[in-house]
Amino acid sequence: MVATTTLTGNLTRDPEIRYTHDGQAVLSLGMAVNRRWQDRQTNEWEEATSFFDVICWREMAENCALSLAKGMRVIVSGRLEQRAWDTEEGDRRVKVEVVAEEIGPSLRWATAEVSRSERMASVAEPASGAS
DSSP: OOOEEEEEEEESSOOEEEEOTTSOEEEEEEEEEEEEEEOTTTOOEEEEEEEEEEEEEHHHHHHHHHHOOTTOEEEEEEEEEEEEEEOTTSOEEEEEEEEEEEEEEOOSSOOOOOOOOOOOOOTTSOOTTOO
């Protein structure tokens, strides 16, 4: 079963890009998602903030590194993945992350200028002019 989600929120830090041993770009970013509601009994406004770690790969990772910065409002759509590890002290840690399938700026309170990146030819695509 795949759990997908869409989040809209602000970046809590500048995106951090790194490369795997085989040269694949991987980018991590943090998001804060605010929720605001009015308490029906007191008519007071209340707010809660949830924090999420987001991971993206390959060309999207490189595009995000060039386009996004701390504080920007973004929309992320992706799948939830859980990973677990043991610390040096022997404690078990578990973390749920969003592996992004799409990331874009939110245009609710901002504008954006979009430029298309040159797409790298994949192994499955024939070279231009080949028959």
